Amino acid sequence: xxxNLSTTLAGITLQNPTILASGVMGVSAASMKFxxxxxxxxxxxxxxxxxxxxxxxNPTVYSWGQGVxxxxxxxxxxxxxxxxxxxxxxxxxxxxxxxxxxADTVDNLARVAEKLLAAKPVAIELNLSCxxxxxxxxxxxxxxxxATTRAVTQVKKIAGDTKVxxxxxxDGSNIVDVxxxxxxxxxxxxxxxxxxxxxIIDIHTKRPILTNKYGGLSGPAIKxxxxxxxxxxxxxxxxxxxxxxxxxxxxxxxxYIMAGATAVGIGSGIYYEGIDVFKKVTSGIxxxxxxxxxxxxEAMRGIAHT
Amino acid sequence: MIKSMxxxxxxxxxxxxxxxxxxxxxxxxxFDYDFPGEPGQFVMCWIxxxxxxxxxxxxxxxxxxxxxxxxVGESTQALHMMEVGDILGFRGPYGSTFSLPxxxxxxxxxxxxxxxxxxxxxxxxxxxxxxxxxFIGARNSKELLFKTWxxxxxxxxxxxxDDGSEGYKGFNVELFMKHVTGNTKHxxxxxxxxxxxxxGPEIMELKIAEICWKNNTPxxxxxxxxxKCGFGICGQCSVDPVGWRMCVEGPVIDGEKxxxxxxxxxxxxxxxGKIDKYPWNMS
Numbered sequence: 001x002x003x004n005l006s007t008t009l010a011g012i013t014l015q016n017p018t019i020l021a022s023g024v025m026g027v028s029a030a031s032m033k034f035x036x037x038x039x040x041x042x043x044x045x046x047x048x049x050x051x052x053x054x055x056x057x058n059p060t061v062y063s064w065g066q067g068v069x070x071x072x073x074x075x076x077x078x079x080x081x082x083x084x085x086x087x088x089x090x091x092x093x094x095x096x097x098x099x100x101x102x103a104d105t106v107d108n109l110a111r112v113a114e115k116l117l118a119a120k121p122v123a124i125e126l127n128l129s130c131x132x133x134x135x136x137x138x139x140x141x142x143x144x145x146x147a148t149t150r151a152v153t154q155v156k157k158i159a160g161d162t163k164v165x166x167x168x169x170x171d172g173s174n175i176v177d178v179x180x181x182x183x184x185x186x187x188x189x190x191x192x193x194x195x196x197x198x199x200i201i202d203i204h205t206k207r208p209i210l211t212n213k214y215g216g217l218s219g220p221a222i223k224x225x226x227x228x229x230x231x232x233x234x235x236x237x238x239x240x241x242x243x244x245x246x247x248x249x250x251x252x253x254x255x256y257i258m259a260g261a262t263a264v265g266i267g268s269g270i271y272y273e274g275i276d277v278f279k280k281v282t283s284g285i286x287x288x289x290x291x292x293x294x295x296x297x298e299a300m301r302g303i304a305h306t
Numbered sequence: 307m308i309k310s311m312x313x314x315x316x317x318x319x320x321x322x323x324x325x326x327x328x329x330x331x332x333x334x335x336x337f338d339y340d341f342p343g344e345p346g347q348f349v350m351c352w353i354x355x356x357x358x359x360x361x362x363x364x365x366x367x368x369x370x371x372x373x374x375x376x377x378v379g380e381s382t383q384a385l386h387m388m389e390v391g392d393i394l395g396f397r398g399p400y401g402s403t404f405s406l407p408x409x410x411x412x413x414x415x416x417x418x419x420x421x422x423x424x425x426x427x428x429x430x431x432x433x434x435x436x437x438x439x440x441f442i443g444a445r446n447s448k449e450l451l452f453k454t455w456x457x458x459x460x461x462x463x464x465x466x467x468d469d470g471s472e473g474y475k476g477f478n479v480e481l482f483m484k485h486v487t488g489n490t491k492h493x494x495x496x497x498x499x500x501x502x503x504x505x506g507p508e509i510m511e512l513k514i515a516e517i518c519w520k521n522n523t524p525x526x527x528x529x530x531x532x533x534k535c536g537f538g539i540c541g542q543c544s545v546d547p548v549g550w551r552m553c554v555e556g557p558v559i560d561g562e563k564x565x566x567x568x569x570x571x572x573x574x575x576x577x578x579g580k581i582d583k584y585p586w587n588m589s
Contacts, residue, residue: 025541027579034549046541046579054577058358059350061535062397063315072534075542077580085579204319205354205393271539275554 003289005282007041007263007297009240010163010188012096012122014041014263016282017253017297021244021267022047022100022125022167023072028085029092036093039279041263044098045089047074047127048082050112056132057211064200067219067246068268071132071212074102079115086119098165102127104137106147110154117162124162126151129169129194131216142169142194145181152185163188165242168229170196170222175229176236183237191242191265192233193226218268220246227259234260234302248272250284257285257297258304312342315537317352317395323370325390329448332419333386334374335394341371343399345427346528346558349373350536352395353388357381360533360553362423362505363399366455374422374451400536402558404526406430410500411437415482415514417506418444421451423528424505432459439464439499441485443478443506447471479513486517499523509586512571518561525561529570532577542579545569 007017020043025031032043055075062069076082079101089097099121103109113124128142128151141147148166156164166182168175170193179190195216202209226245233241243256244265253264269277285297294300324336343349343363351373352358359381361373377386388394404427406412412431416424421442431438441464444450450472456463465473466481474481486498502525504514511527518525531543531552538554546569550556564570573583 024539025544027541027575028544028546028549030546030549031541031544031551032549033547034544034551037549052578052580055534057356058534059317059352059395060358061537061540062317062350063537065316068539070535070540072540075578077578081580202317202319202354202395205395207354209317209352209395211357268539271535271537275538275551 001290001293001295003286004296005286009242009262010123012042012163014096016041016278017257017263017285018278018281019098019242019263019265020044020278021265022098022127024267024270029088032089032097033092034275035278036095038276039282040095040266041278041282042096042098043089043093044100044125044265045086046076047100047102047130048076048079048086048112048116049074049102050079050108052076052078052081059209059211062209063219063271067217067221068271069198069200069210069215069217070195071210071215073132073212074130079112083115083119086116086121090119090121096122098123098125100125100127100167102130106141106150106154109151110158113155114158117158117160121162123165123189124155124159125165125167125191126155127167127194129167129171131169131171131195131197131214132212140169140171142167142178143172143174145174145177148178149181149185152182152187156186165189165191167191167194169194170225170229170245176232179233179237183239187239189240189242190233190237191244192229193245196222196225218245219272220248222246223252227255230256230261231259231304234305247281248277250281250288253281253285254288254300257300258302260302260305262297262301313399314397317397319393319395322388322390322392322394328374328451331376331449332374332451333377334372335385336370336372339371341365341396341399343371344403345430346404346423347399347401348557349396349398350400350533352397353381353385354393354395356384358395360536362419362426364422364426366426367429374419376419397536400553402554402556404503404558406434406436407500409434409436411439411498413439413441413482413499413502415441415478415502415504415506415510416443417478417510419451420505420528424503425452425456427503428456428461429459432461438462439485441466441478441482443467443510445469477510479510482514483517486521501525508571508584515561515564515570519565526558527561527564528557529559529567530557531574542575542577
């Protein structure tokens, strides 16, 4: 039996279904290349915004035992430095590079996206769901179907051949409504989900550990939450879904595929399993497919719904 | 590069047991806890309300786990204001470790606070009866860190100060260079030391690396880059063009592997991810 591990997201073919999630490693072309060497099927750069941001003061990332929490605060060099950076990533890597962007308003999001599109990425992911910038940006767009519609519509108008991915938040109870709104506005792919907002207090110093107090939770603790979102979105939309949240092993990835994901995003899995988590997950999926008699990812996709 | 078995990824709250004033700028903070870590590794030290920063580890025989910190910025000044009984949070140990030969003669070239990881390495080397030559550089006599401790454990000191208040007047790199070229016991300079270790300002590390590459002397360098997570996911400390993370594949890098890090001695990345060229490389 020949096993085909490739998967196709809105016409973009990945040799395997693992994608480096945005916000992790994607600071430079070199860090992305290191991820490629370790088996990723595609990579997403760290979100790029209008202006240079240093992000929040440390502590910005740590693991609390059941997962990782972070409030990096969208540090990035700004879009003017981000365009050559993105071009460098696309030129250096052999696998698809997804550009990620964020902004404070819909108009600014379109402006950042327009600049990034000059680098001709195969896809641009709209980060409408960073949980860590509420104090300076206000509530995230992805909590509101209308704001999501406006953001996707504006970017879709200028995107040309570049596919538009929309990253959703697990924080609201309306993720399916927001996903449907994104699809209706022309989104090509949904990424579900971003981190889940949370708070952790150190009882000895009697204060939250992160400088930002709140942080985005990732890792094993949030897997059932994101998996549920993917499962419900799959029933409601026709566009492909990238399942993201707590994927450390091939079992985790297969759960997402069975829930309906076309590809899987991996971030804090690098912390749990090492940088070669992409290789390990892919080879585990292959073994499972051999054992269970699946010839393609497509054949497994969504089977938990039957 | 053996990793410690035990790692704390959530800040472990530790009370300061003792504070030693080393000089006008540096204090050593001692903790009543045997925090794990090998020479070359670092901890992420949370200074509640201010920052979290990487510091080299020292586990002194009979002295316990300690960090030595210079007050150079807002957060380290806040740390210097702390008192015995106050609490700091520690994550780690993180990163790669120095590797010592089984026997022989080694040279350590320490610039400024490079003395912190290298003092711990010197202690471990002396336990194995390795002959240790320490080329220590500081601005003046008062800023020479751990001189008495190093003498006590039988380290051969080669001191250089900028103002000549103790030892050679000038840079420790020059002193090392003189030692390497001036030693005529052997036919070639590469026989002088079995291995060389250097930690300090990157310009100093670059000069030592150039000497060692030229003489074919095995060496290791600790490369400092801005860090956030400390455990390999944020990508902040990945170096060009190989992408190795200085918190996982580094900070200790073997001299041969260092050849592949083309940004070494040229530039680093700031907290935003922007490239910042070193002043001696502004062309």
